[in-house]
Amino acid sequence: MAGELVTETVTPRVVEQELDVTRDRLGVLLDELSRRRHDLGDIGHQVRRHMVPVAVAAGVVGAAVALAIGLGVRHRRERKRLRTKAGHLRSALGRMVAHPERVARDKPNFGAKLLVAIASTAATVLIKRLGERAIPPRRQAAELIAASRS
Secondary structure, eight states, X not given: OTTOOOOOOOOHHXXXXXXXXXXXXXXXXXXXXXXXXXXXXXXXXXXXXXXHHHHHHHHHHHHHHHHHHHHHHHXXXXXXXXXXXXXXXXXXHHHHHHOGGGTSOOOOOHHHHHHHHHHHHHHHHHHHXXXXXXXXXXXXXXXXXXXXXX
């Protein structure tokens, strides 16, 4: 008895039954995964499932928007007040006295303006041509797709 190997005879019917049970469990697992995948993409289901966090997030966003609007309105009203305008004028006059060379700068000459216009036009044309080379026209794209399918 010691050192003897005990072997169990497994019939094909037993193996087939075990395979059937394993297939059934695998089918149940795959169905569950499919259901979860479907639920994950269903926005309504996710909102219903996580109602409290969604409501809190919506409240926070709403409060942030309301705060931004309120601060903007307050800032605009503050800027329209005469006292604020006088303060801005005093500050501007102080800057003017401190740096008079910055008050009235020379206008750029005609040559500089012309050079900038030519450079921007050349850059626009270059970008357009590069884009045309990178993206084929629709007719060519349709022909390429049709050729790749055949």
